[in-house]
Amino acid sequence: MSDYTTDEMMSIAAARALKDGMSCFVGIGLPSTAANLARRSHAPNLKLIYESGCLGAKPSRLPLSIGDGELAETADAVVSVPEVFNYWLQPGRIDVGFLGAAQLDKFGNINTTVIGDDYADPKVRLPGAGGAPEIAASCREVFVVLRQSKRAFVDKVDFVTSFGHGSGRGDRERLGLPGAGPTLVVTDLGLMRPDPGTAELTLTDLHPGVEVAQVLEATGWALKVADDLRRTPEPTEAELAGLRELKKAGE
Amino acid sequence: MAELVSLADGVADLVRDGDTVALEGFTHLIPVAAGHEIIRQGRRGLTLVRMTPDIVYDQLIGAGCASKLIFSWGGNPGVGSLHRFRDAVQHGWPVPLEIEEHSHAGMANRYVAGASGLPFAVLRGYSGTDLAKHTATIKPITCPFTGEQLAAVPALNPDVTIVHAQRADRDGNVQLWGIAGVQKEAVLAAKRSLVTVEEIVDELEPRPGALVLPSWAVTAVAEAPGGAKPSYAAGYYDRDNEGYQAWDAVSRDRDEFGKWLAEVAA
Numbered sequence: 001m002s003d004y005t006t007d008e009m010m011s012i013a014a015a016r017a018l019k020d021g022m023s024c025f026v027g028i029g030l031p032s033t034a035a036n037l038a039r040r041s042h043a044p045n046l047k048l049i050y051e052s053g054c055l056g057a058k059p060s061r062l063p064l065s066i067g068d069g070e071l072a073e074t075a076d077a078v079v080s081v082p083e084v085f086n087y088w089l090q091p092g093r094i095d096v097g098f099l100g101a102a103q104l105d106k107f108g109n110i111n112t113t114v115i116g117d118d119y120a121d122p123k124v125r126l127p128g129a130g131g132a133p134e135i136a137a138s139c140r141e142v143f144v145v146l147r148q149s150k151r152a153f154v155d156k157v158d159f160v161t162s163f164g165h166g167s168g169r170g171d172r173e174r175l176g177l178p179g180a181g182p183t184l185v186v187t188d189l190g191l192m193r194p195d196p197g198t199a200e201l202t203l204t205d206l207h208p209g210v211e212v213a214q215v216l217e218a219t220g221w222a223l224k225v226a227d228d229l230r231r232t233p234e235p236t237e238a239e240l241a242g243l244r245e246l247k248k249a250g251e
Numbered sequence: 252m253a254e255l256v257s258l259a260d261g262v263a264d265l266v267r268d269g270d271t272v273a274l275e276g277f278t279h280l281i282p283v284a285a286g287h288e289i290i291r292q293g294r295r296g297l298t299l300v301r302m303t304p305d306i307v308y309d310q311l312i313g314a315g316c317a318s319k320l321i322f323s324w325g326g327n328p329g330v331g332s333l334h335r336f337r338d339a340v341q342h343g344w345p346v347p348l349e350i351e352e353h354s355h356a357g358m359a360n361r362y363v364a365g366a367s368g369l370p371f372a373v374l375r376g377y378s379g380t381d382l383a384k385h386t387a388t389i390k391p392i393t394c395p396f397t398g399e400q401l402a403a404v405p406a407l408n409p410d411v412t413i414v415h416a417q418r419a420d421r422d423g424n425v426q427l428w429g430i431a432g433v434q435k436e437a438v439l440a441a442k443r444s445l446v447t448v449e450e451i452v453d454e455l456e457p458r459p460g461a462l463v464l465p466s467w468a469v470t471a472v473a474e475a476p477g478g479a480k481p482s483y484a485a486g487y488y489d490r491d492n493e494g495y496q497a498w499d500a501v502s503r504d505r506d507e508f509g510k511w512l513a514e515v516a517a
Contacts, residue, residue, distance in 0.1 A: 028329065051355060052277050052430050064492050065328035067278020069483055072430045078460065081277060081302070081433045082363050085356035090375055113352070119385050125340045127332070129354040130303075130324035134376040163379035175378040176399060 004235050006188040007147070009207045011037060011243055012235045014098075014145045014186040022095040023047040025135050028066050030145045031098035033246070034186075036062060041242045049094060051131040053079045061249035085131070089138050092178045097139030101146050102126050103157045106201050106221045108164025108182035108194060110136065110144065111157035119159065129161050136162035141183040148187035148218040155221040165199035189215045190232065192223075200224060207232045253423025253446070253469040261445045261473040262288040266297075270410040273300040273441065274307065276482060277432025278328060278490070282415040283307045284478035285447050287515050290314045300409055302358045302433060306481070306498045309333040310515070312348060313508050319349040321407070323358045330495050334502040344505070352386050357404050361388075362433050364406035365440025377402040412441035415479045416464070417486055418455060419448045423466035426455045429485030431462050438464055447475035449487050 014034035018024055020043040026035045036059060039046040048057045052067040056076030063071050072078045079087075088094060103111035112132060116123035136142055142164075146152055164182045165171060172181050182201075185192040191205035203215055204226045216223055235243075256264070266272055266289055274282045286307035289297075298319040299308060306327055311317055313335030325336050339348035353361070360372035373392060383389040383402065392403040414434040416427035425446045427434065438444045446464065451474050455463075481494030501507050 052279075052432070054430070064490070065278050067328070067430050067432075069279065069429065069485055069489060072279070072485065078430060080431050080435065081355065082359040082436060085359050086363075086374075090356070113381070119381075122341065125332075125337045127326035128322065128324045128352055129380075129382060131355040133354040133380050133382065134356040134374075137376050137378060160379065160381045166379055171379065176375075177378055178375075 004240055006207070008240065008243055009232070009235060010145065010147070010186060010188040012239045013191065013207065013232055014143065015041065015239070017143055017184055017186065018043050018046055018096065021045045023049060023093070025049045025051070025089065025094045025097045025139055027099050027132070028063070029100050031100055033062060034145060035098055037243050037246055040246060041239060049084070049088065051081065051084055053081055053084050055079060055088070062246055085134055089134050092138050092140060094139045095141070097135035097142045099132055099135060099142060099144050099162065101144055101152070103152055103154050104144060104146060104185065105154050105157045105164070107166060107168060107199055108144065108185065108201060109157050109160045109166065110162040110164060111159045113159040113161045115158055117158060132162040136164065136181065137177045137179060139179050141180045143184045143186065144182050145186045148189045148215065150218060150220045153219045153221070165194055169197060169199040189218060195224065202226050203229065205230045205232050208234050253466045254471045255421065255423060255451065256471045256473050258284060258288050258447060258473040258475050261471045262292055265411045265443050265445050265471060266294055267410070268294055269296040271298040271300060273407070273409040273412040273437050275301055275412065275414050275432060275434045275437040276479070277303060277430055279430040279432065279482060280415045280427065280434070280479050280484055281305065281307060281482035282413045282447050282478060283480060283482060284475040285413045285415070285445065286311055289316060290512070291516055300407060302355055303328070304333065304336065306333070306495065309335040309498070309502055312336050312339050313345070313502070314512055315345040317348060318346060319351065321351040321353070323353045323355045327495055327498060329492065330499050334499070335508060338505070351388060352382060353389070353404065354382065357389065357402070359433050359436070361404050361407040362436035362440050365408045366436045369406060371403045371405050373401050373403055375401055407440055409437070409441045411443040411445065412437045413445045413447070414438060415447045415475070415484070417449050417484055419446065419451050419472045420455045421451060421453065423469060423472045424455060425464040425469060425472060426458065426461050427464070428458050428461040435462055435464065439468060443470045445470060446472050447478045448472060449476055449478070449484050450474060
């Protein structure tokens with residue numbers, strides 16, 4: 001096995017979570033890298049949907065933004081932004097929403113709005129909601145991908161931009177949200193899934209070479225660890241080659 | 252019928268101090284030249300509206316043209332933060348900026364209601380989020396048929412909407428293709444509209460999938476070749492990704508931004 005970085009392991013683990021034939025609503029950055037890698041490797045029929053109105057985009061390189069011309073040129077269809085949200089996302093036609101986050105809490109709630117308690121006088125102003133609240137509400141399930149740190153993985157997010165599992169199992173149903181919410185979190189250290197009973201994120205998989213203590217140290221709450229903790233299989237040569245080719249083509 | 256005007260005259264006639272102004276464009280076809288003309292003409296107290304305020308809004312905010320921003324995602328796409336926007340929100344520089352914050356779906360539906368001549372739109376999003384707590388233009392509403400709890404958002408009807416397109420003919424019919432974002436809805440929702448175009452042609456050749464804004468739905472059309480740069484115009488030029496990256500350094504520093512502003516305003 002050749003050397004690889006923790007970021008490469010994260011992108012590959014995220015790509016593996018996407019199955020062939022699925023439709024996937026893709027955010028820019030890490031989610032887009034993973035979704036494009038999946039489509040170029042084990043999931044050639046993955047339908048990539050971008051909020052710029054590109055349905056079934058087949059870019060040959062990593063798009064630099066969700067409105068990259070390459071996405072429109074290779075898409076099955078280009079539709080208006082109201083159509084993307086009203087006809088495709090809101091009725092729950094999309095299998096997976098793939099999101100990043102600035103902060104994520106133990107119930108999978110996402111903050112991309114402000115850091116700090118005071119919305120009117122924030123410590124850091126972030127970009128805001130974009131398409132994420134509707135993705136989190138309406139996709140059949142949501143995968144979140146972000147690098148693990150105490151700053152990002154917090155007990156409670158400063159601002160709920162996109163609803164995960166609220167304060168526990170049953171909150172989504174009470175609010176009438178149609179999708180299952182976050183079912184998987186992929187980081188550079190491992191995978192987390194919501195506990196079937198409480199919906200609290202639980203460490204279920206460790207990436208190669210990572211120890212549990214390392215993950216606990218990088219999490220801002222007392223992270224629960226699954227009894228049957230698994231090891232992520234090492235990246236294959238083909239996966240690494242595919243990812244590096246994709247990254248190179250994007251430069 | 253749309254009038255053919257120069258960019259300077261179009262902005263002078265249609266954009267007034269204190270107006271609610273939407274410059275729409277979703278990564279593609281962003282009306283940057285028109286934004287710079289607003290800066291040159293020194294408009295003040297604008298309420299700027301846009302789903303994805305990017306660097307031209309960072310420039311308008313830094314130049315002190317805006318007192319309020321209605322938006323759903325403010326960033327430099329593929330690069331990072333908007334530093335002039337952050338400076339205005341966090342430090343009130345050069346003037347305080349009030350914000351009204353939505354999701355993309357909320358903004359898109361507000362334009363749809365505006366274009367439809369309806370007072371509000373309904374959507375399922377926002378449930379459980381903190382957005383509704385801080386944004387007065389998100390209210391709960393009960394479906395009169397099923398009892399389902401949904402979110403209502405009021406129509407957006409800008410005083411003026413400005414968009415950029417590829418072509419117009421001499422009668423002022425506008426043709427736009429590629430990623431069309433929310434431009435049609437934003438133009439139809441507005442009281443007045445200005446469309447800048449790459450070129451004015453004698454006759455518009457039909458193009459599959461192209462959007463046409465008929466002359467009678469537009470107030471004015473101005474020729475502005477390259478008017479979307481550093482964003483792109485499909486069929487004319489590509490996105491200048493390095494231009495977006497370069498903005499990061501200029502916008503991080505008030506003095507560097509001041510030099511940029513002096514050049515644009517000259």
